[in-house]
Amino acid sequence: PDSAAIAAAGARNGQLTKPPGALGRLEDLAIWMGGWQGTDKPHADAPQVVVFAGNHGVTAQGVSAFPAEVTAQMVLNFRAGGAAINQLSRLFGARMDVHALDLDTPTADFTQGPAMDEAGFLHAFLTGWDAVDPASDLLVTGEMGIGNTTSAAAVAHALFGGDPADWVGRGTGVDDAGLGVKTRVVAAGVARHAGATGLEALRCLGGRELAAMAGAIARARTLRIPVILDGFICTAAAACLHSELPGALDHCLAGHVSAEPGHPRLLGHLGKEPLLHLGLRLGEGSGAALAIGVVKGAVACQSGMATFAEAGVSDG
């Protein structure tokens, strides 16, 4: 980030017609946006939402309440404008792109071998890298992939340890037996790829949509585009960048904390405080897209409010 812009945004903030600090986290958020955008008047006029879809070999083990065909069906729903993320993107004026990643060929079952070979991983990562519109000023990465809470739990467990059960939740809604299966699958996958961290954990235990999200988030960093992280799966993918290089997610904020129990734990490891606490657990980028409204509010105040001098208001 641009330290001169941070200082200038902070100075402007102090002159706006409100008591110091009265806009709470909106003030920090606006100054943070200013730092990445290099201005004391940040903007969120051209948000982009990119949704990546992938299929997972590990679904053969019965880890999801929904059949794997739903991934492709939901891609059609995204393209037809019928999903939650379409409504939220439209509401906040975001460009929305959907990338289906080789859905007919699921990744390998990670309990048997790496989910992706190196070429396949790189291809998915670069699909994400290339998906970012350099003209956007705020990025949300979302995902769809039946089975991907299991993949994300395995990635998180590989990166941060703890018990496998700490990272496993009900996803789209498995029952207690399904939860037990997921936990055993996560444990088996992490044991199979013991010692994998960073992007290697993402390759061995992740999925194409997770690799693509990591690619998009890394690209946004090179473009200094702020990113709003979504839920557990998005955050697990992002955490692999953090695992490679602490600070790699400094341009990312946590849009929300989901109802998937591993998510607050993951955010804690990353030192990210979520903006919203609304119990969402849908994915698609939906929680992050909802947070676009908060970011827009923050920058609208920072950039649009009058100063005490402009308004002729006594500043206490």
Place this chain on the structure above:
Amino acid sequence: PDSAAIAAAGARNGQLTKPPGALGRLEDLAIWMGGWQGTDKPHADAPQVVVFAGNHGVTAQGVSAFPAEVTAQMVLNFRAGGAAINQLSRLFGARMDVHALDLDTPTADFTQGPAMDEAGFLHAFLTGWDAVDPASDLLVTGEMGIGNTTSAAAVAHALFGGDPADWVGRGTGVDDAGLGVKTRVVAAGVARHAGATGLEALRCLGGRELAAMAGAIARARTLRIPVILDGFICTAAAACLHSELPGALDHCLAGHVSAEPGHPRLLGHLGKEPLLHLGLRLGEGSGAALAIGVVKGAVACQSGMATFAEAGVSDG
């Protein structure tokens, strides 16, 4: 609310292309909106923000960090479009109205007598009542009034008891000495009007902008327009309606919880769970206006998403 519409909205929600419950509080919010609007496809296309301004005789006792002239200066700032609430209203497409309530004649110092006489109270209440646009589909009531956290603290203490200090915070930013003054003023006011509850507490300890907010909230109920409550002062005004008639705030949701320490306490007494937790403490309706984005997101998903049947998605 319309129980048939609630049932219809719930049934529609269950058919939308997402796992059951995956949109968390957005789902409850959308169904609640449907109940008040009498439809399974609720909307938030015509929000209205009404800001009331009043001056307080109790400022003579040194309860605020800002001089009382700031109330009138900020009204000019609202009219010129320079305040935080202007930016947030514009962002979310809300009509915004400002009503300055007899600023040249502050209310009486409530430690000496009732803040308003009965005619004055009724006039302020009816200003709020008449300010609601019957064509709006969502209402935010905001306020500006130097000294009004002291007034709100006195109202809250009168309604819900506890220690005076439980309800007193730093407002726009008083120091420790100022906090002590505020606490003594609140205690003296409540002692002076011992036994006043409901609208009588509002008349004796409130201010014109608090009375007007209560009037607008009551009017919205007769029009079945859902209301988003703002911070401590708005909620204290609303609580007087609740004190008259439990259930009087069933058409209201808590937009946010502010950094003013009495606010979470007040929301607890009203049984309201805030949508946002962002540390705002500005008033003007700003926290509630920010929550318009969340409500818009909730109804956009409920009313715009495809059903499983429409999208050809397998529903698990």
